[in-house]
Amino acid sequence: SETSSNDCSIWDSSSDLSPKKNGSGLGIFLKSSAMKTDAKNSFSFPCNGLIFLTLSRYLLYDVNPPEGFNLRRDVYIRVASLIKTLLKSEAWVLVLPPWGRLYHWQSPDIHQVRIPWSEFFDLPSLNKNIPVIEYEQFLAESGGPFIDQVYVLQSYAEGWKEGTWEEKIDERPCIDHLMYSKDKHEYYRGWFWGYEETRGLNVSCLSVQGSASIIAPVLLKNTSARSVMLDRAENLLHDHYGGRDYWNTRRSMVFAKHLRVVGDEFRRKYLHSTDEADRTDYNEDWTQMKVKLGTAVGGPYLGVHLRRKDFIWGHREDVPSLHGAVKKIRSLMEKHKLKRVFIATDAIVEETEELKKLLPEMVRFEPTWEELELYKDGGIAIIDQWICAHARYFTGTSVSTFSFRIHEEREILGFDPKTTYNRFCGEKERNCEQPTHWKIVY
Known part of the structure; x- marks a missing residue:
């Protein structure tokens, strides 16, 4: 519940949340308020009882190329909400998608690709909300430029009937032409934020209709892939738009x-x-x-x-x-x-x-x-x-x-x-409605 005082999704600000390398070069998870150390290799989640520490899994995502910088910031909030849901069951880290190739970034002669989040945001602040790492750190930790499973999120081909909205998710044939192609080794090539050497091992399409956390059962039960990418993540809706969870993530985006x-x-x-x-x-x-x-x-x-x-x-x-x-x-x-x-x-x-x-x-x-x-x-x-x-x-x-x-x-x-909540009106606009006040929730 969003208002629970024993909230599993809020991280202890004093803890270092970046995955650390152990002898094998793989990331392991450090503690937060959501995970209390009980024994050398186990963690307890207040919400779920005792969970044994396993190597963390990685969630990556991307957004439809035409979407701009400010909508992408909104998609981050949706994906952060999904991570909080996943963390109630398993150790997951969000891999921040490098910035680049945006339609509105039209300054000539300036290299604007593979830009890390730290150029624009304060990473320690993000990490006080959910565990995040830059893509380059993911490459160093995961042992190579491979993403085990890519899910392309799409709507339902049949659409939805007026008045019968329901949250659902199903693996379906891909509707649009797939933006991934197989190389000679049967790996998938794609945009991957401008990292040409990155490959996807499996690509499939999920028709989705609902809020971000609807995909959690798929990630927890339907795939054992250690790294999972959600492409077209803007197709996920907010779990609780304007709620405490939303504002915690938004406030963390310093x-x-x-x-x-x-x-x-x-x-x-x-x-x-x-x-x-x-x-x-x-x-x-x-x-x-x-x-x-x-x-x-x-x-x-x-x-x-x-x-x-x-x-x-x-x-x-x-x-x-x-x-x-x-x-x-x-x-x-x-x-x-x-x-x-x-x-x-x-x-x-x-x-x-x-x-x-x-x-x-x-x-x-x-x-x-x-x-x-x-x-x-x-x-x-x-x-x-x-x-x-x-x-x-x-x-x-x-x-x-x-x-x-x-x-x-x-x-x-x-x-x-x-x-704050004011806007210009068009000269021919009859009913110039002003923006809605979304009150901050602590």
Whole structure:
């Protein structure tokens, strides 16, 4: 149960959760609050009685290639929930899928593939929620670039009848053309996050309809594979969207320190914004951070996420024109008595030039080529989000996952929801519904 005080899924923050190498070079699991050492080679799970220590199993995953950085962060939360379910029965480690080849990362001449999670997130923080390792560590531990079992997740070919939703999972023939092909040794080649030497030993398709933990029985009972990859993991739904479990995982996704430092320095230098003045003190240990909503004040600037590019034609009704956006920004600055506006946008050069003319007080984080090469497009997105998250008032773009992630960050920092859950309206939009407030749960 999510509210159980004896929660098996929350890891002891003092324990080192990375699998350690024993003599054979294979990973073994160290203790957490979910596993108490009873004897030299056994662990007890408070939820399940005594379990003998075995070598940990590895869960890997990937997402449909067109999906962007911010939706992928949401998929991580779903998979983390599955790991917590698995940990009630066996020792599992989540292998973090290297970043790369994302549609929105269009900066030319910059190598953006095989990027480890530590470039963007703080790994010790992730490890306080569930055990995770980078893909390179998995390669070193598992004895080679092989994944024992790949499951491609898909929907049901027959769809589902209106009003008869049920959670189910079945091994089925693959519906789409398989993105894996056999080599001369009968191993499967595929994208595998840009690691050309990686091979899958078995590939099969699972039709799935339901939340992430529905796949747990398959992993625990139907396969003995030590390493299992779930491809197209976005087909799994959240176990408890917006619940305590969800927020624990979301809070653990602390941005890498070097990116936060860059964002904080930019705030100080160009926006007269510091944590002390803004009442946005940050605890490096997320498990110790619990801020009452309405405590944070934010810096003396308006934070804006203005999504353009494919949103202009993809969401035409609820996305404003450039002039419409500027008009709204002006009225918000006036209302909240703010002299500066920080804008995070994917607008093309011509549009940003137009914005500068219409809004001379606009401030943007514009990286040099060296900074772009160092932080990459994902790092720049995080810096933008971090600065928006510290604004006195924020307004975003309708149904944008970039804006959603800023909402969550502001919720963690303790802002009044009225200053967070806001969006632009399209000029022709009749009913401009504002974003839902998903209250943080501790």
